[in-house]
Amino acid sequence: MECIIITIDGASSTGKSSLAKAIAKHYGFKHIDSGAMYRALTFYAQDYNLLSDHKFDVETLIARLPTIDIDFTKKDSIMLNGQIIEDEVRSMEVSNKVSLVAKEPQFRQFMVAKQRQLGAKGNVVMDGRDIGSVVFPNATIKFFLEASMEVRTNRRYAELIEKGEPVSIGEVQANIAKRDYIDSNRDDSPLIVPENAIVLSNDKEGMSGLFALATAEIDKRLL
Numbered sequence: 746m747e748c749i750i751i752t753i754d755g756a757s758s759t760g761k762s763s764l765a766k767a768i769a770k771h772y773g774f775k776h777i778d779s780g781a782m783y784r785a786l787t788f789y790a791q792d793y794n795l796l797s798d799h800k801f802d803v804e805t806l807i808a809r810l811p812t813i814d815i816d817f818t819k820k821d822s823i824m825l826n827g828q829i830i831e832d833e834v835r836s837m838e839v840s841n842k843v844s845l846v847a848k849e850p851q852f853r854q855f856m857v858a859k860q861r862q863l864g865a866k867g868n869v870v871m872d873g874r875d876i877g878s879v880v881f882p883n884a885t886i887k888f889f890l891e892a893s894m895e896v897r898t899n900r901r902y903a904e905l906i907e908k909g910e911p912v913s914i915g916e917v918q919a920n921i922a923k924r925d926y927i928d929s930n931r932d933d934s935p936l937i938v939p940e941n942a943i944v945l946s947n948d949k950e951g952m953s954g955l956f957a958l959a960t961a962e963i964d965k966r967l968l
C-alpha cells in the first residue's frame with residue numbers, strides 16, 4: 746500500500762511543527778520537520794566556518810554535501826553526522842542565516858531528495874515551506890497554517906527564552922520578518938499555499954482547535 750503523506754506548510758513560527766508532532770503522535774506516523782534539516786545544514790556551515798556575517802562559501806558547502814548526513818532516525822530529533830543537534834539548530838545564530846542557505850537551489854535539491862526518501866519509508870507528517878507544493882505535490886492531504894505576526898513572535902520568543910537564549914522580542918520579530926521576505930521571494934520553491942491545501946489559522950483556533958480540525962479532515966480522507 747502507498748505511504749500516507751500529510752503535509753503542513755506555512756511561514757516560520759506559525760505552529761506547524763507542534764501541529765505536525767501532535768498529528769504524527771495521534772496516528773502513529775513519523776514526523777519530519779524539514780525546516781530542521783535546513784537548519785542542520787546551516788549549523789554545519791557555521792560550525793565549519795563556511796558561513797558567517799562576512800562570508801558564505803557556497804562552493805565548499807556544495808562540495809561537502811556527500812559527506813553530510815542529516816537524519817531523524819532517533820525519535821523525532823534532528824541528527825547531523827550521528828549527533829543530536831536539536832538545541833543547536835534552534836539558536837538565533839542559525840535562525841539569522843538559515844534562509845540564505847535555503848534559497849540556494851543546490852541545497853534545496855539535496856534536501857528534497859532526502860525528504861522524498863524519508864517519505865517513501867512509511868507514513869509521515871512533514872512540515873515546511875514547499876512540502877505540499879514541490880516535495881509531495883500528490884500528498885494524501887495538505888494543510889497550510891497561518892498566524893499573525895504577534896502570535897508568531899510570541900511563540901518563538903517564549904521558545905528561545907525557555908532555552909535560556911538572551912533575545913529581545915524586537916530581535917525575534919525582525920528575524921521572522923526578514924525570513925518571511927527571503928522565503929517568499931526566492932526564485933526556487935518560494936513559500937506559497939499549495940494547490941488543494943486546507944488553510945488553517947492559529948489565531949482563531951489555538952493548538953487544540955487546530956488539532957481537532959486537522960484530525961477531522963484527515964479522518965474523512967483516510968476512513
Ligand code: DC
Pocket residue numbers: 756757758779780781783784843844847848872873874875876924928
Ligand atoms: O520552519 P523553520 O523556521 O524551522 O525553517 C527554517 C528555514 O528553513 C526557513 O527560514 C526557510 C527554510 N525552509 C525551506 O526553505 N523549506 C522547507 N521545506 C522548510 C524550511
